[in-house]
Amino acid sequence: MTDIKELLYEICDDDRVFDDEIDLVESGLLDSYATIELLSRIEEEGTEIQITRIDRELLRTVKGIEKLIEEAK
DSSP: OOOHHHHHHHHHOOGGGGOTTOOTTTTTSSOHHHHHHHHHHHHHTTOOOOGGGOOGGGGGSHHHHHHHHHHHO
16 A cells, blocks of 8 residues: 555655644645646546545545545555
8 A cells, every 4th residue: 555654755855644633635735736747646646536536625634545545446
């Protein structure tokens, strides 16, 4: 499984992504560019996520993104 925290760190270059309680969107870590990059990298690793079917609330936390990936498999 993709290590979302490591992937987010590569994209955002910010240690706050390792905080399980942080709201990635509200904190500004996951802006539109970072979201596109994240989804692109997840797809490169073999999981295709249909952008039009994403529950945007799941993008707020690492656990939510992990759930999104599991649901796409």
